[in-house]
Amino acid sequence: MNRIFTAFISIVLVSNTITAQEVTRLSLKDCMDYAIKHNYNIKNAQIDVLIQKQQNNETVSAAYPHINGKLEIDDFLNPQKSFIDESSFNPSLKPGHIIGFPFSLNYTGAASISASQIVFDGSVFVALKARTAVMEFARQNSQVTEENIRYNVYKAYNSLVIAYRQYDIIKSSLGYARSLEHDVEVTRENGFAEKIDVERTSVQVNNLATDSIRISNMLKVSEDVLKYQLGMDMNAQIVLIDTNIEERRKVASDLLLQEGSYERIPEYNLAISSLKLNEYNLKRYQLAGLPSVNLIGATGYNYGDNKFNEIFSLSNYAFNSLVGLQVNIPIYNGSLRQYQMNEARLSIEKSKNSIEYAKQSIDFGVATSRTTLKNAILQVQSQHRNMDLSNDVLDLAQKKYKAGVGSNLEVTQAQTDQLMAQTNYFNALLDVINAEADLKKALGLLK
Numbered sequence: 001m002n003r004i005f006t007a008f009i010s011i012v013l014v015s016n017t018i019t020a021q022e023v024t025r026l027s028l029k030d031c032m033d034y035a036i037k038h039n040y041n042i043k044n045a046q047i048d049v050l051i052q053k054q055q056n057n058e059t060v061s062a063a064y065p066h067i068n069g070k071l072e073i074d075d076f077l078n079p080q081k082s083f084i085d086e087s088s089f090n091p092s093l094k095p096g097h098i099i100g101f102p103f104s105l106n107y108t109g110a111a112s113i114s115a116s117q118i119v120f121d122g123s124v125f126v127a128l129k130a131r132t133a134v135m136e137f138a139r140q141n142s143q144v145t146e147e148n149i150r151y152n153v154y155k156a157y158n159s160l161v162i163a164y165r166q167y168d169i170i171k172s173s174l175g176y177a178r179s180l181e182h183d184v185e186v187t188r189e190n191g192f193a194e195k196i197d198v199e200r201t202s203v204q205v206n207n208l209a210t211d212s213i214r215i216s217n218m219l220k221v222s223e224d225v226l227k228y229q230l231g232m233d234m235n236a237q238i239v240l241i242d243t244n245i246e247e248r249r250k251v252a253s254d255l256l257l258q259e260g261s262y263e264r265i266p267e268y269n270l271a272i273s274s275l276k277l278n279e280y281n282l283k284r285y286q287l288a289g290l291p292s293v294n295l296i297g298a299t300g301y302n303y304g305d306n307k308f309n310e311i312f313s314l315s316n317y318a319f320n321s322l323v324g325l326q327v328n329i330p331i332y333n334g335s336l337r338q339y340q341m342n343e344a345r346l347s348i349e350k351s352k353n354s355i356e357y358a359k360q361s362i363d364f365g366v367a368t369s370r371t372t373l374k375n376a377i378l379q380v381q382s383q384h385r386n387m388d389l390s391n392d393v394l395d396l397a398q399k400k401y402k403a404g405v406g407s408n409l410e411v412t413q414a415q416t417d418q419l420m421a422q423t424n425y426f427n428a429l430l431d432v433i434n435a436e437a438d439l440k441k442a443l444g445l446l447k
Contacts (some may be wrong), residue, residue, distance in 0.1 A: 005412060006263040014233070022237070023237045023238070023239055024236060024237065024238050024239070025238075025239045025241050026151075026157075026238055026239070026240055026241065027240075027242045028154070028158075029234075031153050031157050031226070031230055032150055032154075034230050034231075034232065035149050035150070035153050035229060035230045035231060036146060036149075038230060038231035038232065039149050039229065039230065039231040040231055041149060042142070042145055042149055042231075043231075044089055044262055045141060045142040045146070046142055048138055048141065048142065049135070049139055049141075049142050051138075052134060052135055052136075052137075053135065054139035055134075055383065056131045056134060056135060059124075059127045059128060059131060060128065060131070062118065062121075062124050062127070063118055063124055063128060064117075065116065065117045066115065066116050067113065067114070067115045068113070068114050068115075068302070068318040069111075069112070069113050069114075070110065070111070070112050070113075070114070071109075071110075071111050072109060072110045072111075073107070073109040073311070074107070074108045074109065075106065075107055075308070076102075076104055076105070076106055076107070076108070079102035079103075079104045079105075080102065080104070081100035081101055081102075081103075081104065082100065082101065082102075082103055083098050083099070083100045084099065084100075084101075085097065085098055085099070085336075086098070086099045095345055097439050102112055104148055104304070105304040105306050106305070106306045106307075106308075107163050107303075107304065107305050107306065107308050107310075107311060108302070108304045109298060109302070109303040109304075109311060109371050110301070110302050110303065110304060111300050111301050112298055112299065112300025112301070113300060114296070114297065114298035115296070115297050115298070116294050116295065116296045116297075116326075117294065117295045118292070118293075119293040119294060119295055119325075120275070120290075120291075120293040121282075121292040121293075122284070122286075122287020122288055122289075122290045122292070123284050123287060125287070126280055126283050126284040127284065129280070130276075130277065130280040130284075133228055133273060133276045133277055133280060133434050134277065136273050136444060137270070137273040137274065137276075137277060138302040138354055140266055140269050140270045140273055141270065141403075143266040143269075144266040144267060144270060147266050147441065147446055148362070149229065150446050150447070151437055151441050151446055152229045153226070153229045153230065153447065154432070154437045154440075155434055155437050156222070156229050157226060157240065157242070158221070158245065158248070158433040158437075159222055159225075159430060159433070160222045160223060160226055160240060160253075160429070161240055161243050161245050162245060162252055162426050162429060162430050162433070163215070163218060163219050163222050163244065164219065164240070164243070165245065165426055166215060166422075166423065166426050167212070167215045167216065167219055169419070169422050169423075170208060170211050170212045170215055170419075171212060171424075173208055173415060173418075174205065174208040174209060174212055176415065177201065177204050177205045177208050177415065178205055180201055180408065180411060180412070180415075181201040181202055181204075181205050181328075185264055186261075191344050200408070200409065200412060201408060201412060204412055204415070204416070205305045206249035208419075212214070215334075220284045223238070226238075227381060229415055245427070245429060245433070246429075248378065248429070248432060248433055248436060249380060249381075249432060251427075251436070252373055252432050252433075252435070253376060253377060253437040254378075255439055255440065255443075255445075256370060256373060256374065258311055258364045258440070258441075258443055258445065260284075260443050260444075261443075261444065262358075262359060262361065262362060262364075262444065263312065263444075264444025264445070265442075265444040266360070267358055267362075268355070268358045268359065268362060270352045271351065271355045271358045271399075272355060273442055274351050274354065275348065275351035275352060275354075275355060276297050278344060278348045278350075279348060281344045281347065282341060282344035282345060282348060285340045285341045285344055286341060288330070288337055288340075289332075289337055290332055291327050291328060291329045291330070292325050292327070292328045293325065293326070293328075293351065294321075294325075294326040294327075294328075295323075295324075295325060295326075295415055296323070296324045296325075296326050297321075297322065297323040297324070298320075298322050299319075299320070299321035300319075300320060300321075301317045301318060301320070303316055303318075304318050306334070310358070319361045334403050357379075362442060363443035365438070365441075366443060367440045368438075368442075369435060369438040369441075369442045370439060372435040372438065373432065373436060373439050374434035374440075375435075376428065376431040376432040376434075376435045377432060379428045379431065379432075380425065380428040380429050380432050382428075383421070383424045383425040383427075383428040383429075384425055386421045386424065386425070387418075387421040387422055387424075387425045389421070390414070390417050390418040390420075390421035390422070391418060393414045394411070394414040394417075394418045396414075397410040397411045397413075397414040398411055398414075
């Protein structure tokens with residue numbers, strides 16, 4: 001019996017070990033790296049780069065020889081007939097007697113191989129030269145997507161860290177409030193406190209308990225937001241390890257001294273690449289007006305007979321071959337090429353405007369983010385001082401209450417003020433982090 005019980009316990013322990021989910025410890029960098037590998041938007045952006053690579057290979061294939069084979073067998077069930085006046089063959093007959101006779105045999109066939117090679121085609125040559133620019137455009141599109149995901153992960157991670165800190169504060173305040181409620185209840189039972197004092201502390205306990213539940217639910221939502229940005233399973237268990245959020249103040253202050261550079265911004269580089277592609281497009285339409293030259297060649301056998309089984313013999317097969325130089329000269333196509341060039345020139349102007357707009361947007365984003373970050377740093381410094389003062393006030397109120405020279409009302413009010421000051425401080429710290437993320441993105445430093 002003991003052996004059966006021991007075996008059962010072993011099975012349960014092994015089962016619990018297998019089903020228990022592994023807890024993943026994540027730094028901010030870990031989250032960034034994880035998102036680059038698992039976020040579905042980034043995956044699709046990376047696939048777009050691979051698709052563009054295959055499209056470039058398709059362009060290259062146009063410059064290689066094209067070889068085609070053809071095999072054809074025809075059975076003329078009712079061969080088409082040609083008509084002629086019988087008097088053409090027999091002058092003794094009167095004109096007007098029309099007869100029809102087939103010119104084709106019952107069975108015909110052909111086997112051939114043809115090949116062509118571009119010697120000169122302006123459109124193809126421009127497409128070959130534009131391959132590097134096209135790939136760079138695809139990569140920069142992917143970089144824009146990656147930067148946006150990094151930005152979202154950065155804000156989601158730090159927001160969750162602050163939410164955990166606020167939750168810890170609420171739990172600590174709730175624990176102290178419950179302890180105070182117990183002390184006041186004991187004091188009332190001894191006749192040294194009134195019922196209203198107990199009810200006042202009970203109200204605070206209830207409020208803190210409600211806030212604790214509300215923030216706990218918000219924590220779950222914030223954690224799910226982070227997992228969503230990472231492309232992680234919602235049921236995964238994670239622990240954040242970059243929790244020293246106060247260091248962000250120093251990092252944010254140093255960031256204010258960082259100089260900007262357009263070349264670090266993916267959107268700016270994307271606009272530059274777009275201009276290059278539009279210039280290649282114009283070149284393509286310009287060269288499309290030149291003649292294109294192709295080498296062509298073909299060889300094969302033709303067959304014809306009135307008996308199908310003769311197709312397997314070597315009789316009635318005729319060999320043919322040709323080589324040639326084909327020159328296609330565009331003369332007039334309804335001014336289509338001219339309209340295409342006009343459209344390409346307008347696209348170039350639009351791309352130039354987009355570059356200037358990108359510069360303007362970057363400058364505006366940097367200036368706005370700097371100002372917002374400066375104000376957020378000032379605000380967090382002010383709220384930190386308020387939080388320190390509220391801690392001193394609560395400490396003094398507790399000492400007075402324990403010494404019997406203060407009331408529990410003073411303690412309750414001081415604790416409420418402390419909780420408000422702590423909440424304001426962490427909200428201000430969140431503003432600093434968000435402003436820091438905005439400025440990093442504007443400077444192209446969100447790596």
